[in-house]
Amino acid sequence: MISELRGWASSAYNWMDERASVRSLLRKGLYEAVPVRGAWFYTLGSATLVLILLQLVTGIFLTLLYVPSVTEAWQSLNYVRQHDAFGSIVRGIHLWSAYVLLFVIGLHMVRTFFSGSYKRPRELNWVTGVGLFVLVLAMAITGAFLPWDQAAYWTAVVVTNIASYTPIIGSFLRALWRGGDTMGPVTLVRTFGIHVWLLPAILFPLIGAHLALLRKHGEFGSYVNYRGAYRAREGVETPPAPTQRRIEPPYPAVPTDELWAAPLETEDFYPYQTFKDGLVSVVLVAVVFLLAVTIGAPLEEAANPATTSYTPVPEWFYLPLDELLVLVPQQLIPLVLVLPAGGVALLLLLPFIDRDAERNPFERPAVMIPGAFAVLFVVILTLLGSGRLFNL
Amino acid sequence: MIHLLPFLDVALPSQAPQGGNLIAARAAIGVGFSIHILLAGLVSGSGELGPAIEFLGYMRQRRRYDRLAHGIARFMTYYFSVSATVAILVMTVLLVGFWGHFWSVMVRIAWWPLVIEALAFIMQVSLAYLWYYTWDPLRNFKALHMAMGGLLAIASFIQVYMIDIVASYMLTPTPPSNPIRLALNPTSYPLTVHRTVGNLAYVGFAVAGFCAIKFLRARTVEDRAFYDWAGSFGLLWGVGMTLFQPIVGYSYAKEIQLHTYASWYKMMRGSLSTVFVWQITLLGLMFLVAAFYFTRRLRTDGAPGHSLLRLMTGGLVLATLLAALPHHLAWTLDDVAAAGLDRPFWQGGLINPLGAMIPWKVLALMAYTLLAIAAVTWYVRGLSGVRWGNAGRGEQRLLIVSTILTVAMIVTMGFIRENGRAPDLIAGQMQIQQQQDVSPQPTPAR
Numbered sequence: 031m032i033s034e035l036r037g038w039a040s041s042a043y044n045w046m047d048e049r050a051s052v053r054s055l056l057r058k059g060l061y062e063a064v065p066v067r068g069a070w071f072y073t074l075g076s077a078t079l080v081l082i083l084l085q086l087v088t089g090i091f092l093t094l095l096y097v098p099s100v101t102e103a104w105q106s107l108n109y110v111r112q113h114d115a116f117g118s119i120v121r122g123i124h125l126w127s128a129y130v131l132l133f134v135i136g137l138h139m140v141r142t143f144f145s146g147s148y149k150r151p152r153e154l155n156w157v158t159g160v161g162l163f164v165l166v167l168a169m170a171i172t173g174a175f176l177p178w179d180q181a182a183y184w185t186a187v188v189v190t191n192i193a194s195y196t197p198i199i200g201s202f203l204r205a206l207w208r209g210g211d212t213m214g215p216v217t218l219v220r221t222f223g224i225h226v227w228l229l230p231a232i233l234f235p236l237i238g239a240h241l242a243l244l245r246k247h248g249e250f251g252s253y254v255n256y257r258g259a260y261r262a263r264e265g266v267e268t269p270p271a272p273t274q275r276r277i278e279p280p281y282p283a284v285p286t287d288e289l290w291a292a293p294l295e296t297e298d299f300y301p302y303q304t305f306k307d308g309l310v311s312v313v314l315v316a317v318v319f320l321l322a323v324t325i326g327a328p329l330e331e332a333a334n335p336a337t338t339s340y341t342p343v344p345e346w347f348y349l350p351l352d353e354l355l356v357l358v359p360q361q362l363i364p365l366v367l368v369l370p371a372g373g374v375a376l377l378l379l380l381p382f383i384d385r386d387a388e389r390n391p392f393e394r395p396a397v398m399i400p401g402a403f404a405v406l407f408v409v410i411l412t413l414l415g416s417g418r419l420f421n422l
Numbered sequence: 423m424i425h426l427l428p429f430l431d432v433a434l435p436s437q438a439p440q441g442g443n444l445i446a447a448r449a450a451i452g453v454g455f456s457i458h459i460l461l462a463g464l465v466s467g468s469g470e471l472g473p474a475i476e477f478l479g480y481m482r483q484r485r486r487y488d489r490l491a492h493g494i495a496r497f498m499t500y501y502f503s504v505s506a507t508v509a510i511l512v513m514t515v516l517l518v519g520f521w522g523h524f525w526s527v528m529v530r531i532a533w534w535p536l537v538i539e540a541l542a543f544i545m546q547v548s549l550a551y552l553w554y555y556t557w558d559p560l561r562n563f564k565a566l567h568m569a570m571g572g573l574l575a576i577a578s579f580i581q582v583y584m585i586d587i588v589a590s591y592m593l594t595p596t597p598p599s600n601p602i603r604l605a606l607n608p609t610s611y612p613l614t615v616h617r618t619v620g621n622l623a624y625v626g627f628a629v630a631g632f633c634a635i636k637f638l639r640a641r642t643v644e645d646r647a648f649y650d651w652a653g654s655f656g657l658l659w660g661v662g663m664t665l666f667q668p669i670v671g672y673s674y675a676k677e678i679q680l681h682t683y684a685s686w687y688k689m690m691r692g693s694l695s696t697v698f699v700w701q702i703t704l705l706g707l708m709f710l711v712a713a714f715y716f717t718r719r720l721r722t723d724g725a726p727g728h729s730l731l732r733l734m735t736g737g738l739v740l741a742t743l744l745a746a747l748p749h750h751l752a753w754t755l756d757d758v759a760a761a762g763l764d765r766p767f768w769q770g771g772l773i774n775p776l777g778a779m780i781p782w783k784v785l786a787l788m789a790y791t792l793l794a795i796a797a798v799t800w801y802v803r804g805l806s807g808v809r810w811g812n813a814g815r816g817e818q819r820l821l822i823v824s825t826i827l828t829v830a831m832i833v834t835m836g837f838i839r840e841n842g843r844a845p846d847l848i849a850g851q852m853q854i855q856q857q858q859d860v861s862p863q864p865t866p867a868r
Binding site for chain 2: 240358400414
């Protein structure tokens with residue numbers, strides 16, 4: 031029986047291979063040289079991809095339940111909460127995987143930044159990565175509008191107001207997003223459209239480009255692959271290059287300093303890296319599932335624009351900007367908004383500003399000091415903002 | 423000294439001055455705590471910065487980092503006893519003597535933070551000495567030694583956080599029965615971040631000043647090179663950390679505004695607003711002196727970037743002038759409003775619109791911060807062209823000035839914070855005048 035099944039599977043595989051070159055595709059996809067050192071750091075990228083896919087699957091499911099209308103949105107989710115245990119868990123997974131995704135993508139960027147992986151010839155990997163980060167943030171913010179409960183409504187009021195501080199076209203942008211001067215049915219429908227159509231339509235091609243560039247240049251280029259190798263240090267002799275295993279072209283057998291093309295030790299993507307990637311992703315998905323089951327996705331009272339007693343609380347990923355906005359007087363809000371916009375611009379330009387071949391984070395202080403400052407700044411603002419909310 | 427008293431026809435009081443001598447008591451506590459903060463901040467900051475420098479040295483494989491970290495470790499072991507003595511003096515003599523009722527209430531409310539504080543203190547002392555005395559024996563086990571340094575940094579942080587719970591509670595009290603609310607009272611977060619970052623900056627500036635003096639006295643080429651580098655490193659570290667302070671400080675002020683409005687009003691718009699202007703001006707001066715040092719240090723070696731740094735220094739002069747403009751020319755905003763001077767001239771007022779506290783002060787702070795970030799980045803970029811040991815005497819004097827400005831800043835901040843709450847010891851709960859006389863009385867005869 032088993033041998034019969036095996037025979038059928040083999041025949042099916044051969045049939046597919048003859049028509050779609052499955053064997054060569056798998057070989058190309060699975061047998062790629064990847065670095066041994068720093069392999070666990072690389073799992074952040076695959077975890078990001080897995081979480082985005084989880085968002086896609088749970089998001090598709092939620093569109094089957096959710097009604098994007100100001101009169102029905104809250105009711106449809108409230109129905110799910112009260113009568114559909116499975117739907118509630120799926121909604122919880124959608125929310126918590128978004129939170130974990132923001133955290134993991136942030137870590138992925140920080141790792142790439144500190145290890146200098148954005149340097150030549152991987153500038154476009156970095157640029158597409160920054161684009162993905164911004165899009166994921168946009169997905170998170172627009173997603174927060176959709177439940178149309180009190181939290182969603184007032185988040186929408188604040189966020190669409192922020193758009194109005196854009197110089198010259200601010201009022202136009204707010205009216206465009208809201209569908210008029212005030213919040214209303216058009217606001218929700220437009221935000222829903224942006225969340226499920228516009229942003230994914232940009233996001234998924236960009237993911238494709240990011241992955242294609244990753245495969246073109248290889249998972250190399252990070253400082254963690256080379257740490258301690260090749261470089262003479264004060265009082266330390268340069269170690270001799272050890273014997274290399276054979277690496278498929280275009281990777282040279284001996285790493286060259288000018289491109290940092292290949293690390294000292296490599297292994298095949300399958301099964302070594304796939305195991306690590308799989309393990310980290312499974313753990314993260316398990317954490318998301320646990321949070322979805324135990325805490326779930328909250329749903330406050332239905333939106334009430336007339337209320338005067340409700341205190342809006344921002345999403346945690348919005349806390350740094352919220353804290354800045356709380357601190358400055360209204361006249362200076364446009365100046366504060368320059369900070370995130372300028373930050374994104376600087377991130378996009380980073381590989382073109384920092385073109386030195388050095389990848390050691392401790393040997394490139396001109397980039398690391400401002401970078402560490404920016405990361406600490408965000409962490410401190412988040413801490414201060416959470417402290418403020420705790421004592422509201 | 424005591425023998426002279428009869429000749430001067432004065433006598434020492436039989437007990438601590440109380441009741442009618444509030445000014446003397448407040449002055450003694452103010453001076454005592456200022457000295458305590460200056461010493462304790464340095465020790466706590468050293469317990470955090472020293473291990474960080476040792477780690478940096480290990481990662482960069484540069485011996486000068488190890489030498490600097492070792493020097494900081496030696497400093498800690500020398501100064502710990504002085505710091506501890508002053509702490510005990512202010513706690514047990516001044517606080518118990520002058521504000522006895524307050525302190526006994528405070529100990530009951532913040533019992534656990536104070537107990538943890540004491541335990542963290544024991545940990546900090548033990549680890550500081552171990553960290554210093556095992557430097558050479560554990561040279562071949564650097565990871566172990568650095569782990570010990572990491573524990574020292576954690577102990578130093580816990581110690582600061584615990585005492586900050588007490589200090590912040592005094593300004594923004596919460597129901598004392600809830601330990602979580604007590605530990606996370608509205609200003610405990612911002613004060614802890616403010617002080618932790620501040621201590622790290624302070625020790626950086628102190629290193630800069632100390633190394634400047636050592637550089638001026640150095641006799642060997644090796645020492646000159648080391649102290650030149652260490653002074654520059656200390657200043658960079660100090661400025662880098664201080665860059666966080668405007669935003670953290672304003673966040674702290676915002677919490678005070680939300681939860682203890684009277685104190686905030688006094689600090690920002692009332693009788694202390696002039697001192698606040700001085701504080702902001704001091705911050706500008708600190709950045710200005712640092713940028714001037716950066717410019718000169720690069721210029722001395724002809725390193726690239728000093729021309730642009732000179733421009734940034736000019737920008738910092740303008741920003742400092744903007745910050746230094748007084749909020750108003752009277753003592754309180756009410757005085758200004760009563761005189762009809764609180765409107766800009768285009769609305770019929772007479773006051774210089776640049777003198778308003780907000781938003782111009784915030785604008786000045788933003789300008790400081792952005793210019794100082796740019797100056798730090800440009801200086802770091804230019805460091806590849808610097809040869810350590812070539813610095814001039816003028817640069818070293820700038821380092822010493824930056825240390826003095828930092829000390830002035832710390833004392834000013836302490837003055838504003840404590841006087842913002844006065845005459846309350848616990849805001850809205852207990853005043854200075856409400857101290858009980860706890861002098862022992864003879865037991866009545868039966």
